[in-house]
């Protein structure tokens with residue numbers, strides 16, 4: 001029978017069927033972080049169980065660590081130290097490799113897992129973090145779970161899983177070089193809705209995906225969960241292989257050659273049957289930005305805020321403090337954030353830096369750039385990107401999730417309006433009453449310079465007045 | 474884990490779409506490395522007009538005395554979307570919520586419910602609206618949720634059947650720890666693993682590649 005990529009991945013991991021389309025799946029890799037992993041390790045320890053196969057498990061400190069220079073176990077977030085210490089002790093107890101706070105390979109889990117070659121095509125990988133779907137970009141079955149399921153995966157190397165349905169999203173057209181995977185995925189979420197992928201494992205394919213580099217593919221898969229999908233994935237190809245070659249935990253020698261052989265077969269067969277097939281054309285795509293409090297509230301940058309037709313939309317407008325019928329472009333902002341597992345990789349920072357070069361953020365805008373990992377940070381610094389950011393008035397931080405979410409530490413402030421390269425514009429996500437607008441790194445950089453939600457093209461065309469006020473700041 | 478067989482309780486309608494786990498339990502309310510002590514932060518952003526001072530917002534439904542003792546939430550589609558934090562379910566369960574009825578749930582949230590003795594019931598949107606209507610007023614209407622019979626008895630005497638997988642139903646009925654059940658399959662797991670490692674040696678990182 002012609003199988004989908006998902007079917008192949010699923011079938012390769014079935015230890016035993018549990019009936020009713022559920023199976024006990026073998027888990028090849030478990031990744032945990034201090035926010036949700038610490039509690040899983042603690043519960044395991046308290047129940048007298050062990051981590052079954054610690055060599056295949058990894059931990060990182062990314063969520064609540066500070067991102068300011070000179071950081072240590074004390075955090076701006078109250079009680080962060082408790083999480084950090086519990087994580088460190090738990091990993092030591094279990095014998096798990098931990099990418100600790102100032103480890104030269106530390107970073108956001110979904111950034112460092114590929115950097116280290118921990119995720120590979122054909123593997124199953126879980127993490128108590130919803131954006132684990134990012135790693136599906138490598139042709140792995142990677143999905144987010146809760147803490148109790150993480151305990152289960154650590155204790156048994158398996159999980160009990162109900163089989164999701166399959167959806168293929170084919171992205172047609174050509175992607176304008178000025179646009180990015182972030183614009184593509186936000187556009188798709190706007191079209192399908194925040195529940196559009198509910199119950200499905202999504203495979204992205206098509207010429208647009210083929211032409212994307214691995215970092216762009218990760219950005220795309222990252223937001224699969226914002227469609228409420230079980231996970232997202234892309235079949236591996238030459239780019240996948242080139243990316244992984246020589247990474248610390250990737251196979252080498254004969255194993256590498258054997259692995260390559262196998263990875264060739266990791267794609268959906270011709271004629272494979274998907275439960276749902278969707279085609280999206282992106283020929284008319286523009287820079288995309290959100291207006292409300294769900295990623296589905298996406299608009300082209302030239303768009304107009306819609307008239308609410310539901311209670312949920314009315315509440316969203318109320319929270320975000322904007323009027324229906326207004327253009328999204330031109331909305332005044334207080335903050336700009338570049339980073340996160342969505343857009344905290346080198347190519348993202350390069351795109352933002354290309355806009356920021358020779359520019360300065362507008363007066364009154366608090367602008368922050370947080371590289372996704374120590375490796376990204378080092379690579380960016382080697383190219384001088386840090387100087388561009390700093391000269392433009394951005395803070396240049398240490399790696400971590402930082403202000404992608406509010407843990408009680410730093411925020412942009414009450415009712416502050418932030419343009420952000422992150423993946424969630426939920427109420428209070430970036431701080432109490434903080435208003436978030438999602439966008440690509442280039443659009444965020446442009447908006448920071450203009451002091452309002454702006455297109456990249458506006459930076460070039462700045463008026464003399466705006467130039468003068470930026471210089472004065 | 475608390476078993477689930479049958480409950481009779483009042484229900485609270487909160488029919489808004491895409492209620493995410495950041496809303497259910499804001500991140501800053503997760504102050505300890507613990508599954509306990511979270512109910513105070515449940516829906517904190519909506520429940521308190523001043524989150525610091527914990528001033529209850531009278532507009533929020535669970536602050537209305539008529540809904541005191543609610544064990545059932547009737548909510549809009551895609552409930553529990555967003556962050557995977559299990560703290561959302563721990564907070565709901567500690568608050569006393571045993572059943573959530575929605576047109577759909579996020580997959581991670583749904584599994585988290587099953588792990589913690591909370592029954593997620595997915596029914597058509599029109600049914601959710603029917604339930605929500607009868608839930609208005611809280612203490613006026615008692616709902617009975619029967620997992621054995623797989624049906625909800627509404628205050629007006631009508632019954633509503635619901636589907637749930639055999640796996641999940643059994644987990645909830647037994648209240649058994651899924652890890653214990655899986656550990657009984659250890660031999661099978663080890664055999665599977667041995668053949669997986671033999672065919673794909675790079676899967677095991679025991680010996681660094």
Ligand code: SF4
Nearest residue numbers: 131340341401404405
């Ligand atoms: S960067 Fe944001 S979305 Fe990504 S893992 Fe960290 S908190 Fe989650």
